[in-house]
Amino acid sequence: MSSQHPGVASNRSCRRRAVLRKASVPFALLAGAVVLGGCKVPTFGAFRGATTQGHAEFKLWVGLFIAGLIVAIIVWALILWAAAAYRRKRPDQMPSQFHANIPLEIIYTVVPVIIVAVIFYFTVVTENQVDAVSRHPAERVHVLAYRWGWRFTYENGQGRPQGVTIQTTAPPRALALPATSSQYPQLVLPEGQTVRIVLDSNDVIHELYVPAFNFGRFAQPGHTNVFDFTTTRTGVFRGQCAEFCGLYHSEMLFSVRVVPPATFGQWLTTEQQRQAKQGATS
């Protein structure tokens, strides 16, 4: 009953080629978008990244988001087109019973492999930038996460203690205040300089997460994590424990203040003196 004759078949393969040609345009756009990603494009909801590491992540995000959106739109369009165009018109309508098309199947296997290869390449390049640690950081901060607070201990580039420790001062009180509240500690960083963060936990797993830096890393008992922040602009940024750590997880907040290097030096000296005095009196 299926009305197949040679003319129909060739007509169909012609149409198929046209579809493929149309589909290749967005893929070309995709490649272009990945290359240009991050220049002056929308953020797609993400932070631009206030560190060089975070900005590298942001560029990857934009590229991947555009690529993903293009793929999603093409596939969505195909799904909805098929669903809308081939609705049953008559109860006895009998479609052609075709069930395979080897060339087409090869194409839709090979094309995704190529896309994967491209995004994997950009992923590896970006990950190497984000994970890279400088051999000569300007400053080191040893961060200890605990239930439910943070302790930031400043060391100089060689790892020598500088007598400055910033710590959560009050116990949790079942209310999440703004991250900049005096309740929570503030990590002060010099703008444009590379700061090494040495991250530890002494109880359960926590996560040091600064959304504006596009970066989070677990603080784990028994495993020290080391990474760099090279800040690119001044400002105050909220931070929070992102890995669930028990009862008062939502109150394990902190903030990051990025200041010009000169201001940072002044702040460090003032803190050194203040904390030395405090240590002498107590």
Added chain:
Amino acid sequence: MTLIAERPAVIGHPEEHEHGRLGVLGWLTSTDHKVIGKSYMLTALAFFLLAGVMALVIRTQLAAPDSTVVSQHTFNELFTMHGSLMLYLFVGPFAFGGIANYFVPIQVGAPDMAFPRLNALSYWLYLTGGLTMVGGFLTVGGAADFGWVAYAPLSDAVNSPGAGPDMWIVALVLTGFSAIFTGVNIVTTVFYLRAPGMTMFRVPVFTWNMLVTGILILIAFPVLTAALVMLWADRHLGTHIYTVAGGGVPVLWQNLFWFFGHPEVYILALPFFGVVTDVLATFSRKPVFGYRGMIFATISIAALSTAVWAHHMFTTGTVLLPFFSLMSYLIAVPTGIKFFNWIGTMWRGSIDFTASMYFGVGFLVVFLFGGVTGIFLASPPIDFATHDTYFVIAHFHEVVFALVYGAFCALYYWWPKMFGWMLRERLGKLSFWLFFIGTWITLISWYIVGLHGMPRRIAEYSASTGWTTLNQIATAGAFVMAAGVAVFLVNVYVSWRTQVRAPGNPWDGQTLEWAAASPPVHHNFTWLPPIRSERPVWDFNHPDHTTQQVHRKEAATAPSDPAAVKTAHGQDVGEERHP
């Protein structure tokens, strides 16, 4: 030109098997895969509703900053149990314990599972385990409150003391064994109980996916069980497997858990891939496009899924290998093949938009974006930025919501077969649209609020964060989805009160379950059509429209042999399958 009318009426198997064993005792002692399958589905749906109510409480709490609808402790219990119930007690058991239990034997033309008593044991272990987990709420310290992933050392005896967490661990051991036994049963049934003529490449895609799921269960669940036993030992026997104090390694838990956990994602998803494949083919009146490609894609997904676990651990800093990123990306390839096969199945078909088909297409639309955001997260730098935020919450809820579409798709499709009466189509479509609209309202706000830096599992947030509006929208979406589920329950009630009898094959189905009565008789079949392809019932009902005929015509040989069509009609083949 359909031949449905010419099909002989299916005559029931002697009913004495069932009579006298109905009622509670019959249910308690039944080893019939259909009874066990329905029990599984009903129990799983009960857990689904319970976990859904918990989700609504969670959403209500988060709809306002500084909210005190529930305490932080209760909130932690709620999200832990919501996740545990949904993932361990609903999606998986509903699929492999419920749908697969019922339909795998029927789709391969078998009278029952290979090990019916083991099957019954599976169900009772599952029910016991599920009640044990929920029972945690009755203990003094409350239910487990360390998240459904129970990361050590938060889950040890010091940080999470009490009976609730212990009950959670024991519950998972019980349901884990239940899953393993079901896995054994499914694999054995597919390998050994196929009807004559049912070669492996004639097995319907749903059953193929269940076979692969069964194998994945056997790979993944023993690892979880072992990890849980070690956690128990840490809590009660003084071992230090996951604690630093005694020289243990906390991150070992994450490695073991995710070695289970990522295959588990596909243990949850593959069954619904299969459901949707069968449903799309039936309602498009076409064979599955790229049947063999589909099966190889399923096998590749399963194989790759055992090598991607550390993509859950990029932020630990202990596994920064690009290997796990590459393996995770590669899963997109077979998944993409599946998508194109699904589109190809609908392409130039004759699509009947039943409620089941709505949920099937809804599954495709929702799962696609869940998959695309999964690609983003497989990239370690992007994961650093979004791990443990609502972006991740949105990603995996989108995937799991898609599976819920798959579950509804299966229910609307197979309900007439299981119960002998039809569900109302209009209510089904209303339920779909509510669920679909709610899904996107919730998910889009979650993706955005996640990108704005809202971490998961926080009981409260300050208004200064600017997350309030997005959270309110998400909560509204959750209630719209709940309305969709409520309409489904209304549908079941209305359809049950005023029953419309279901014929044996209401959808012009293609696979063997549609040759059985609705509901199937004891031991399923009194008669089987000849099995010449992956859709024997279709071939029997539409002898002029089989795929073999397409081949014949494409090869431009002589017109089809009338004798061959004749044999396709012949009821003599396979009639006395189970004397």
